[in-house]
Amino acid sequence: xxxxxxxxxxxxxxxxxxxxxxxxxxxxxxxxxxxxxxxxxxxxxxxxxxxxxxxxxxxxxxxxxxxxxxxxxxxxxxxxxxxxxxxxxxxxxxxxxxxxxxxxxxxxxxxxxxxxxxxxxxxxxxxxxxxxxxxxxxxxxxxxxxxxxxxxxxxxxxxxxxxxxxxxxxxxxxxxxxxxxxxxxxxxxxxxxxxxxxxxxxxxxxxxxxxxxxxxxxxxxxxxxxxxxxxxxxxxxxxxxxxxxxxxxxxxxxxxxxxxxxxxxxxxxxxxxxxxxxxxxxxxxxxxxxxxxxxxxxxxxxxxxxxxxxxxxxxxxxxxxxxxxxxxxxxxxxxxxxxxxxxxxxxxxxxxxxxxxxxxxxxxxxxxxxxxxxxxxxxxxxxxxxxxxxxxxxxxxxxxxxxxxxxxxxxxxxxxxxxxxxxxxxxxxxxxxxxxxxxxxxxxxxxxxxxxxxxxxxxxxxxxxxxxxxxxxxxxxxxxxxxxxxxxxxxxxxxxxxxxxxxxxxxxxxxxxxxxxxxxxxxxxxxxxxxxxxxxxxxxxxxxxxxxxxxxxxxxxxxxxxxxxxxxxxxxxxxxxxxxxxxxxxxxxxxxxxxxxxxxxxxxxxxxxxxxxxxxxxxxxxxxxxxxxxxxxxxxxxxxxxxxxxxxxxxxxxxxxxxxxxxxxxxxxxxxxxxx
Amino acid sequence: xxxxxxxxxxxxxxxxxxxxxxxxxxxxxxxxxxxxxxxxxxxxxxxxxxxxxxxxxxxxxxxxxxxxxxxxxxxxxxxxxxxxxxxxxxxxxxxxxxxxxxxxxxxxxxxxxxxxxxxxxxxxxxxxxxxxxxxxxxxxxxxxxxxxxxxxxxxxxxxxxxxxxxxxxxxxxx
Numbered sequence: 001x002x003x004x005x006x007x008x009x010x011x012x013x014x015x016x017x018x019x020x021x022x023x024x025x026x027x028x029x030x031x032x033x034x035x036x037x038x039x040x041x042x043x044x045x046x047x048x049x050x051x052x053x054x055x056x057x058x059x060x061x062x063x064x065x066x067x068x069x070x071x072x073x074x075x076x077x078x079x080x081x082x083x084x085x086x087x088x089x090x091x092x093x094x095x096x097x098x099x100x101x102x103x104x105x106x107x108x109x110x111x112x113x114x115x116x117x118x119x120x121x122x123x124x125x126x127x128x129x130x131x132x133x134x135x136x137x138x139x140x141x142x143x144x145x146x147x148x149x150x151x152x153x154x155x156x157x158x159x160x161x162x163x164x165x166x167x168x169x170x171x172x173x174x175x176x177x178x179x180x181x182x183x184x185x186x187x188x189x190x191x192x193x194x195x196x197x198x199x200x201x202x203x204x205x206x207x208x209x210x211x212x213x214x215x216x217x218x219x220x221x222x223x224x225x226x227x228x229x230x231x232x233x234x235x236x237x238x239x240x241x242x243x244x245x246x247x248x249x250x251x252x253x254x255x256x257x258x259x260x261x262x263x264x265x266x267x268x269x270x271x272x273x274x275x276x277x278x279x280x281x282x283x284x285x286x287x288x289x290x291x292x293x294x295x296x297x298x299x300x301x302x303x304x305x306x307x308x309x310x311x312x313x314x315x316x317x318x319x320x321x322x323x324x325x326x327x328x329x330x331x332x333x334x335x336x337x338x339x340x341x342x343x344x345x346x347x348x349x350x351x352x353x354x355x356x357x358x359x360x361x362x363x364x365x366x367x368x369x370x371x372x373x374x375x376x377x378x379x380x381x382x383x384x385x386x387x388x389x390x391x392x393x394x395x396x397x398x399x400x401x402x403x404x405x406x407x408x409x410x411x412x413x414x415x416x417x418x419x420x421x422x423x424x425x426x427x428x429x430x431x432x433x434x435x436x437x438x439x440x441x442x443x444x445x446x447x448x449x450x451x452x453x454x455x456x457x458x459x460x461x462x463x464x465x466x467x468x469x470x471x472x473x474x475x476x477x478x479x480x481x482x483x484x485x486x487x488x489x490x491x492x493x494x495x496x497x498x499x500x501x502x503x504x505x506x507x508x509x510x511x512x513x514x515x516x517x518x519x520x521x522x523x524x525x526x527x528x529x530x531x532x533x534x535x536x537x538x539x540x541x542x543x544x545x546x547x548x549x550x551x552x553x554x555x556x557x558x559x560x561x562x563x564x565x566x567x568x569x570x571x572x573x574x575x576x577x578x579x580x581x582x583x584x585x586x587x588x589x590x591x592x593x594x595x596x597x598x599x600x601x602x603x604x605x606x607x608x609x610x611x612x613x614x615x616x617x618x619x620x621x622x623x624x625x626x627x628x629x630x631x632x633x634x635x636x637x638x639x640x641x642x643x644x645x646x647x648x649x650x651x652x653x654x655x656x657x658x659x660x661x662x663x664x665x666x667x668x669x670x671x672x673x674x675x676x
Numbered sequence: 677x678x679x680x681x682x683x684x685x686x687x688x689x690x691x692x693x694x695x696x697x698x699x700x701x702x703x704x705x706x707x708x709x710x711x712x713x714x715x716x717x718x719x720x721x722x723x724x725x726x727x728x729x730x731x732x733x734x735x736x737x738x739x740x741x742x743x744x745x746x747x748x749x750x751x752x753x754x755x756x757x758x759x760x761x762x763x764x765x766x767x768x769x770x771x772x773x774x775x776x777x778x779x780x781x782x783x784x785x786x787x788x789x790x791x792x793x794x795x796x797x798x799x800x801x802x803x804x805x806x807x808x809x810x811x812x813x814x815x816x817x818x819x820x821x822x823x824x825x826x827x828x829x830x831x832x833x834x835x836x837x838x839x840x841x842x843x844x845x846x847x848x849x850x
Contacts, residue, residue: 646733647724651716653714
């Protein structure tokens, strides 16, 4: 494990905890005295603090970047102050006033920024001193509440422990053992019933130890404790001690085991029984989820995917060749080929499933962001996100964050009106902003919808003409729906005033570029003046392996993603009709524009006059086109490969794949056919 | 990439001109390769090929540099270059000749002397410099003059323009 791995692991865990903090703060705002929320907050902050200290100490030995160290140290410092305030609220009934909650939110934001600084190796300083001082001061302001020292019980039994595990991982294993004991006997974690030596904090900081013992309230039956603890994995022996053993050895710094190991695997354990605990108690909840989950570095999955991808290509190759064989003797070979194909299909599907990640992982960060932006611009916003259980490939999820954030900011800033303005136009004073996700024919559909003022198409058209994006002539005939899409044009922004959030005329074009070029999706905006704006993003589930319909055009292979193919038809050229000089094909009630792909791709050939025309009917949302090809070859799963950065974006082509015989097939970019 | 730069260069011919590319960029050299043409791309792009694990776009340097060649209709050699992990490009050349060593390259590769000549061919914007091993010696030793045009691979393969998309993305982060 090198420096980078340690930082990466730190970031991953920190993001997890700060997301939890952010969620709980939102909940706290409406329920500031709820002890469960306060407890979860305390734990997250506590772990975050511990992790930063560990990471900081470990990285010191690695000659890490000075600023990275500073950022991590600052995270530790500010979360310490955060934890302190929460602890006062938990133990000494310090009231969590709106002011204090605001401070907590500020802390959450600054920690998030610091994490991103660590991630992007930002060389700038971000001072936490002031905020940290404010947090500490805020605690003192409460008439200097003395910290109530809890009554210490003297009746403890002492138990000595030995572990059966690899020396290098003993910190990690011991903390798991502790967790089990804690959950069993003292789920409220108040230190009244059970105490550990070395303590949780010692383990977190990676302090060396050889002797392990814990103290347990005498009210708990010793025999029961002995048998329970003996039953925990990795516990070698447990004994009841007569006296309190002398405290731990000289502490020695060591790289803690949990940092050394990127994968956390926890063996499935029977869930704790307590019924009411399962819902509210965070410690129990954590155990429940981690018992079936395993955290794996995405790079390792990518590695597996790479090999599976080669297998898929080989499978196609095998069936290409065996299908050419006819002799009776090769029947066995064909059967084997068939079986291999099936197994590879299953394997491929399983690997793809591993990569699928619920969108809620991304969505959950938005409530805090919306709250902050709304506050900054003095707007009242009711934000909700739905359909977060919808899954999408991890790589797509990662690219989606920034575009979505931008759309949401736009909605709060441009879309939603101020309270007074809303009241004047007879609307609910609180603006509604909804982020939703769902599946539709093999696509993930994500919408950002607000009930704000909508986009003034007149204004957009006027600006577009002013800037020479739209000709005067076209401006007269352009449909509203089409005109609204102009907001994605670079350099066009209707914001009257330039602020840090939006209105710089940059952004919407980047949103479109990322969604269309990088994620192979599409984005469309619908707006009704005075009633609101809805942006619909349509994304493929995955970019790695897709099912495709293979065709030939002029002797060359071209494939269409099957989820965009409505049907295929063969028609006589005479069935083609004309509207305004354009070819259309009438399929049931609809007139569908025909695209001659030979022409579109500039191939040196034309469709013969009397020959039947094979057409692939393609669908994008509500729209349909018919693309003329020479012949249909069939459907197969293909491994999508990038054409290479050098060529950039090629109109009509989104990527390529390797066929069974080793030749290259191009994948048609259906989205661009619709923009024609 | 520039840390342990090798001072070896692969020398190849385009028409009558002799070019050189630093060997550190070169993954392999292919000949007789079938290229899949890609529609809607510029004329210098002959298509793409599949080599090992990579899909590489293939640029016909003779078209890109507008150099006359008797072998224009053929695809004699493709030099596969890798500039980044997932950024591989093939270059079509007439003939791969040899690998040479340029000692003390920083001094030996000289800038094109625009002041006195009228060189403004298409390739000039991608040239790192000119290497003439016998620049100083030939008078006394009667060695024939040799001239290699050393190409700036990062520029040639458009790494500069690659950054544009990154910048666009960064604008969302601000």
